[in-house]
Amino acid sequence: MPFKPRRLCSCGKIVSTGELCACQIKRKAETDRRRPNANDRGYDSAWSKARRAFLDKHPHCVMCGKPAVVVDHKTPHRGDRTKFWDKSNWQPLCAHHHNSTKQSLERSK
Known part of the structure; x- marks a missing residue:
């Protein structure tokens, strides 16, 4: 083996x-x-509602087409509330691409 x-x-x-x-x-x-904890970083009930609405409109991962479960910020917001809520900076990703491919891309920058 x-x-x-x-x-x-x-x-x-x-x-x-x-x-x-x-x-x-x-x-x-x-x-x-x-x-900081997730709530302090902006991931509160308002984010949960916006996330759900975004995933309802964009149900597929932009990288592979599988069902999306994460709303990813294309450009990391780093605490900037304007970038955080900019919907043009959002993209739907499956868990695999959010937790592996996207993290690798951000680390390489």
Whole structure:
């Protein structure tokens, strides 16, 4: 049965593919502690209503055509309320493309 080889973490430790190194777990926990909660970032009941209405009008992922479950901001709003509510900056995505492809694109910028 084939298996994936272990990988080298940026800290120099060897870890199994698909697992996080202790340094990555610590870094993620620190980042999560500093990040405002979803409500403070604008994802409140007004967003839920707008999101639902947008997905009703745009039910398919713009990348693959599967059912969309996420309204993504094409350009990250970074707390800018004008960008947050600019509907021309919204796009429907399936969970896969929002959580993988789009995140990779944003990290590479």
